[in-house]
Amino acid sequence: MSDTGMNDLFDTPSANAASTAVPSEPDVSPAEAEDAALSDLDLALGYWARRHGADRLVARGFALASWAVAQGHTCLALDQIPTALMSAANQAALPDALAASDLVTVLNADKTESETTTRPLILEAGRLYLQRYHAYETRLAERLRTLMAAEPNPVNVDALKPGNGLFATDAANPNATNWQAVAAFAALRHCFTVISGGPGTGKTYTIVRLLRVLVEAALDQDKTPPLVALAAPTGKAAARMVESVRKGLDDMSADATFDKQRIEEHIPQNARTLHRLLGLGGATTRPRFNADNPLPYDVVIVDEASMVDLPMMAKLADAIRNDARLILLGDRYQLASVESGSVLAEICANAGVNRFTTDQQAAAGDLLSEAPESATHPLADHVVTLQTSRRFNANSTIGQLAAAVNAGDVEAVQTLLDADHDDLVYHDQSNAAALNKLMDQLAEDYAALCEASDPTTALAQLGKQCVLTAVRQGPAGSETLNAGITERLARRFDFNPATAWYHGRPVMVRRNDYRTGLFNGDVGVALYNESGQLRVWFEGDNGLRAFLPSALPTHDTVYAMTIHKSQGSEFDLVTLVLPEYDVPVLTRELFYTGLTRGRERLAIFAEPNILVRTIGRRVSRVCGLANRISATNPIDLIVGAGIYDARPERI
Numbered sequence: 171m172s173d174t175g176m177n178d179l180f181d182t183p184s185a186n187a188a189s190t191a192v193p194s195e196p197d198v199s200p201a202e203a204e205d206a207a208l209s210d211l212d213l214a215l216g217y218w219a220r221r222h223g224a225d226r227l228v229a230r231g232f233a234l235a236s237w238a239v240a241q242g243h244t245c246l247a248l249d250q251i252p253t254a255l256m257s258a259a260n261q262a263a264l265p266d267a268l269a270a271s272d273l274v275t276v277l278n279a280d281k282t283e284s285e286t287t288t289r290p291l292i293l294e295a296g297r298l299y300l301q302r303y304h305a306y307e308t309r310l311a312e313r314l315r316t317l318m319a320a321e322p323n324p325v326n327v328d329a330l331k332p333g334n335g336l337f338a339t340d341a342a343n344p345n346a347t348n349w350q351a352v353a354a355f356a357a358l359r360h361c362f363t364v365i366s367g368g369p370g371t372g373k374t375y376t377i378v379r380l381l382r383v384l385v386e387a388a389l390d391q392d393k394t395p396p397l398v399a400l401a402a403p404t405g406k407a408a409a410r411m412v413e414s415v416r417k418g419l420d421d422m423s424a425d426a427t428f429d430k431q432r433i434e435e436h437i438p439q440n441a442r443t444l445h446r447l448l449g450l451g452g453a454t455t456r457p458r459f460n461a462d463n464p465l466p467y468d469v470v471i472v473d474e475a476s477m478v479d480l481p482m483m484a485k486l487a488d489a490i491r492n493d494a495r496l497i498l499l500g501d502r503y504q505l506a507s508v509e510s511g512s513v514l515a516e517i518c519a520n521a522g523v524n525r526f527t528t529d530q531q532a533a534a535g536d537l538l539s540e541a542p543e544s545a546t547h548p549l550a551d552h553v554v555t556l557q558t559s560r561r562f563n564a565n566s567t568i569g570q571l572a573a574a575v576n577a578g579d580v581e582a583v584q585t586l587l588d589a590d591h592d593d594l595v596y597h598d599q600s601n602a603a604a605l606n607k608l609m610d611q612l613a614e615d616y617a618a619l620c621e622a623s624d625p626t627t628a629l630a631q632l633g634k635q636c637v638l639t640a641v642r643q644g645p646a647g648s649e650t651l652n653a654g655i656t657e658r659l660a661r662r663f664d665f666n667p668a669t670a671w672y673h674g675r676p677v678m679v680r681r682n683d684y685r686t687g688l689f690n691g692d693v694g695v696a697l698y699n700e701s702g703q704l705r706v707w708f709e710g711d712n713g714l715r716a717f718l719p720s721a722l723p724t725h726d727t728v729y730a731m732t733i734h735k736s737q738g739s740e741f742d743l744v745t746l747v748l749p750e751y752d753v754p755v756l757t758r759e760l761f762y763t764g765l766t767r768g769r770e771r772l773a774i775f776a777e778p779n780i781l782v783r784t785i786g787r788r789v790s791r792v793c794g795l796a797n798r799i800s801a802t803n804p805i806d807l808i809v810g811a812g813i814y815d816a817r818p819e820r821i
């Protein structure tokens with residue numbers, strides 16, 4: 171984006187603009203003219219509006235509505251526009267200018283949506299939507315309301331009760347509610363359920379048992395068992411999901427009453443990306459499966475749902491049959507998708523933590539050992555939060571740190587970081603000297619890749635450790651660390667660091683490619699074979715797959731990756747690097763997501779003051795989904811102050 175572009179948008183009406191339609195307008199502040207936040211796409215939309223008769227202020231509204239979506243919001247809250255992007259005087263004049271424009275639909279109590287939602291911008295309750303995002307949000311809310319109101323075929327929930335084998339009582343705390351059993355109960359009772367939980371809290375464990383109950387109930391009554399689909403937003407997450415489901419089935423085999431063969435054939439042996447599940451591909455944004463041609467499945471389970479953005483969630487909900495079950499698994503505290511909307515977080519935030527209506531409490535009976543707080547939001551009965559991690563036991567510092575970060579408890583975080591632990595090392599500097607030392611160490615670790623002779627060992631090593639950064643660029647960015655490690659390896663193994671390919675180069679695919687079957691987030695390693703040919707190796711469903719470098723979709727070197735990119739992955743050792751200066755992308759959710767990627771050990775490079783700021787800053791997204799689900803009048807949309815402060819980095 172260039173400054174000139176911004177000035178053009180305001181000061182030089184396009185040749186095609188209907189100049190007579192342009193009313194007098196306030197001056198543009200120097201701050202606006204200097205702004206560097208708008209992308210070419212945002213500006214293009216502004217110019218489009220000018221060509222279609224919008225005055226400069228309305229055109230600016232178009233550009234900012236597009237900017238808000240690029241920041242991860244579903245709409246622009248007019249009273250929260252940073253003055254760096256629009257002067258106070260222009261902000262004061264904007265609502266009236268928008269209301270007077272032929273390109274803007276104003277939704278209020280007098281206008282029904284169906285009459286007017288075809289104009290490119292929608293203004294509702296002080297929020298400005300690109301029409302498509304308004305449609306996604308209203309449609310998703312409508313679909314979730316329908317699914318929430320649907321009553322699936324009743325299933326006997328006795329099997330879930332304590333002592334009946336499926337969900338064991340906690341020996342240390344026999345009177346405590348087993349939230350896994352409650353989650354399974356909610357998913358049996360409703361057509362829409364969210365099971366939220368941090369790493370290793372047993373989301374998959376719960377789902378496998380739930381599927382067992384559903385399949386056994388059908389088989390016992392000589393009915394056809396439900397048709398089940400497993401899906402996830404990325405290929406990698408889908409592969410992990412299948413692995414966990416298989417493991418869950420194996421684990422249940424210890425139970426003498428479990429006939430694995432009988433159940434297994436009704437549980438899918440693969441999971442698909444949401445793109446694949448819905449039949450999205452090519453240039454069209456309309457999936458093959460949609461409201462007119464719904465998915466054939468009776469149960470659709472989606473893992474890593476925090477990564478699903480608003481458009482994809484709307485398409486998914488549209489494609490679910492009204493009598494089918496949609497179950498979302500994810501971690502409510504994790505970063506939301508980079509794209510617009512934090513659908514899972516918003517649903518969970520409005521539901522509260524394990525608060526149910528009195529109706530659900532009565533139905534759950536003794537599954538709830540004590541009555542939880544009553545709730546009124548319609549989402550409450552549809553969200554269950556699992557709280558005990560089996561991966562991080564009470565002694566795990568990573569688990570304790572995750573809990574302290576989530577609670578925003580800076581003191582507890584500092585105490586944990588300052589003490590000696592086997593599984594956590596804290597470096598209180600992330601300046602150039604500290605990062606140079608880190609890169610020296612990492613080059614030592616990764617030398618094994620350059621010396622590897624077989625792809626299995628090399629790929630296994632890649633799964634063991636990773637450096638996660640908050641940002642892509644700058645001294646503590648993933649690009650800089652990748653280049654620094656490559657240079658060190660080049661010196662040691664005598665290759666040109668500028669060369670694209672070398673023996674041992676790890677790469678991560680950056681977009682889904684159905685031709686090769688490689689997906690965004692897939693990690694591979696380049697190795698020369700005995701004939702001197704370089705191939706890039708990836709793990710596939712049926713073993714290793716080798717590709718010519720030229721056949722790969724867009725990819726990056728991946729000794730280090732951003733935390734955003736690491737969502738859905740886990741490593742034995744994670745090294746987390748925050749920049750030594752503050753940037754808005756540093757949020758509690760980012761830090762939590764990064765540290766919970768570590769299974770066994772965690773190293774953190776961060777200045778203490780930056781850590782404090784990071785833990786204190788929350789991701790806020792402007793999104794009206796929960797209000798639309800609950801409200802008879804969705805006009806009353808509330809926005810917190812400073813909502814546009816924390817901008818996710820585009821990656």
Ligand SMILES: Nc1ncnc2c1ncn2[C@@H]1O[C@H](COP(=O)(O)OP(=O)(O)OP(=O)(O)O)[C@@H](O)[C@H]1O
Nearest residue numbers: 367368369370371372373374375376414421560561
């Ligand atoms: N109630 C339980 N009793 C015994 N083991 C359990 C229980 N719940 C989960 N586990 C075990 O804990 C481990 C993690 O469980 P699971 O994979 O289901 O968690 P998850 O929440 O799906 O994790 P992730 O976030 O990594 O996807 C598994 O080995 C599982 O068998």
